[in-house]
Amino acid sequence: MRLAEIFERVVGPDAPLRFTAYDGSSAGDPNSDVALHVRTPVAVNYLAQSPNGLGLTRAYVSGHLELEGDMYTALRHMADFAFAEGINVSARDLARIVRSVGWVKFVNRVAPPPEEMTRGRLVARGWRHSKQRDAEAIHHHYDVSNAFYELVLGPSMTYTCAVFDDGDGSPDRVGRADGALESAQFRKYELVSRKLGLEPGMRLLDVGCGWGGMVMHAAREHGVRVLGVTLSKEQAEWAGKRIAQEGLSELAEVRHMDYRDVPDGSYDRISSIGLTEHIGSRNLDAYFASLYSKLVPGGRLLNHCITRPRNNLRPMDTGGVINRYVFPDGELEGPGRIQTAMNDAGFEIRHQENLREHYALTLRHWGANLDRHWDEAVAEVGEGTARVWRLYMAGSVLGFERDVVQLHQILGTRLDDTASHMPLRPEF
Incomplete structure (x- = not known):
C-alpha cells in the first residue's frame, strides 16, 4: 500500500489539499494551493507514535513533513477533515501499512525534535509552578533570541494582543510594513492606561512585563513611576537598555524577578x-490575593489574558502541542473562573471585555512578519524553532477565529472602605 492510498483511506478522496510522498504517490486536490508532503519514513514513525496533532507537529518541526503554501490556509483545510481529530486506521489497513513501510521502520521510536520541551526537563526543575520550574518554562519560550522577537513582533516588541480599529484591522493591511501593528499595540497600552486611570505621580506595577512595553508607555505617556518584573533575563536586559535609550530611567525600571x-x-x-x-x-486564588496585597486602598488591577470560551470545559491537555512546544506548564481558564478568583481575593469587578478577534489579527501580523523575515529568522534561531513559530501562530489565528480561545481584560478595584474611586461612567 502506498502512502497516498493510506491518506485517502484516512481522510477520504476529497481532501482540499494536495498530498505527495517520498514513495512517489499522490492524492487529494491536484489544483490546491496548499500541499502536504511526506519527505521521509521518519514522518510515518512520528505519526505512528502519536497519530494526532503531536505527531504531525513533530514531523513538521523536524523537517520530515512539509506543509507547502500558506500555513493558515493549510491548517484551516486540515481542521475541516479527519486529520485534525486523529488518524483512524483499521487493523487490516494497519497491517498493510506495516508491510508497505517495513516493520522495523514503522515501530522504530524516533526521539522528539530538540525544540520539544520534555516532561523530564520540567520535572527536574521542581513541582509544577514552583519558582524554579516557572523560570525554566519562561526561559524555554522567551529566552529564544531578542533579535528573533524583533523580527516577529516588530518595533513595539509587544508579545500580547493588540487593539485594532476598523481601519487598522482590515485584512488587506495584514502583512504590510505600514505601522498598523505598532499603532494597534499603542492603542492597547492606552486602553489599559485609561482603564487603570493612570495619572502623573502614581506607582504602577506591571507583572510579567515582557520587554517593557507597558512600563515605557505608562512612564512616557502618563508620567507614572513604573516597576516591571519578568522571569526572563533576556527580556529584562533588553528592556533596561531601551528604557535608558528613551530617557525614561527616572520613572521606569524592569527587574529580572518573580512577581x-x-x-x-x-x-x-x-x-x-x-x-x-x-x-x-x-494558584489563581493565591495569585490574585498576592496582587491585592500589593495595592493601596482604592487601587486598581487590570488583568489581560487568554481564556477558554467556557468555564466548564475539562482540563487542558498538559501533554499537547502547545505545552510541549510553546508554553510549557501553560493553563487557560474561562473568564468566569478568572473573574471569580479576582472577586474572591477582594476585588470589586468593574469591567470585562473580550478582544478575541483582535488577537486573531495580531497573530496574523506576527505571522506575516515571520514570513517576510524567514531567512533571517532561520539564521537566528534555526529552522526547527522557526517552524514551531510558523505553525503555532497560524494555528492560534484559527483558534481565536473559531472561538477555541478568547482574550479577556478584566478590571477590578481594591475598595477604599466602600469607595471605588471610579468615575460613574468611565470614558474607556
Whole structure:
C-alpha cells in the first residue's frame, strides 16, 4: 500500500489539499494551493507514535513533513477533515501499512525534535509552578533570541494582543510594513492606561512585563513611576537598555524577578498583561490575593489574558502541542473562573471585555512578519524553532477565529472602605 492510498483511506478522496510522498504517490486536490508532503519514513514513525496533532507537529518541526503554501490556509483545510481529530486506521489497513513501510521502520521510536520541551526537563526543575520550574518554562519560550522577537513582533516588541480599529484591522493591511501593528499595540497600552486611570505621580506595577512595553508607555505617556518584573533575563536586559535609550530611567525600571518577590502594599495600580496563562489553575486564588496585597486602598488591577470560551470545559491537555512546544506548564481558564478568583481575593469587578478577534489579527501580523523575515529568522534561531513559530501562530489565528480561545481584560478595584474611586461612567 502506498502512502497516498493510506491518506485517502484516512481522510477520504476529497481532501482540499494536495498530498505527495517520498514513495512517489499522490492524492487529494491536484489544483490546491496548499500541499502536504511526506519527505521521509521518519514522518510515518512520528505519526505512528502519536497519530494526532503531536505527531504531525513533530514531523513538521523536524523537517520530515512539509506543509507547502500558506500555513493558515493549510491548517484551516486540515481542521475541516479527519486529520485534525486523529488518524483512524483499521487493523487490516494497519497491517498493510506495516508491510508497505517495513516493520522495523514503522515501530522504530524516533526521539522528539530538540525544540520539544520534555516532561523530564520540567520535572527536574521542581513541582509544577514552583519558582524554579516557572523560570525554566519562561526561559524555554522567551529566552529564544531578542533579535528573533524583533523580527516577529516588530518595533513595539509587544508579545500580547493588540487593539485594532476598523481601519487598522482590515485584512488587506495584514502583512504590510505600514505601522498598523505598532499603532494597534499603542492603542492597547492606552486602553489599559485609561482603564487603570493612570495619572502623573502614581506607582504602577506591571507583572510579567515582557520587554517593557507597558512600563515605557505608562512612564512616557502618563508620567507614572513604573516597576516591571519578568522571569526572563533576556527580556529584562533588553528592556533596561531601551528604557535608558528613551530617557525614561527616572520613572521606569524592569527587574529580572518573580512577581511573588515584589513587596506588598505600595502600588496605586497593577497591570498583568499576558501572565495569568502561566500561573496555573490551582494558584489563581493565591495569585490574585498576592496582587491585592500589593495595592493601596482604592487601587486598581487590570488583568489581560487568554481564556477558554467556557468555564466548564475539562482540563487542558498538559501533554499537547502547545505545552510541549510553546508554553510549557501553560493553563487557560474561562473568564468566569478568572473573574471569580479576582472577586474572591477582594476585588470589586468593574469591567470585562473580550478582544478575541483582535488577537486573531495580531497573530496574523506576527505571522506575516515571520514570513517576510524567514531567512533571517532561520539564521537566528534555526529552522526547527522557526517552524514551531510558523505553525503555532497560524494555528492560534484559527483558534481565536473559531472561538477555541478568547482574550479577556478584566478590571477590578481594591475598595477604599466602600469607595471605588471610579468615575460613574468611565470614558474607556
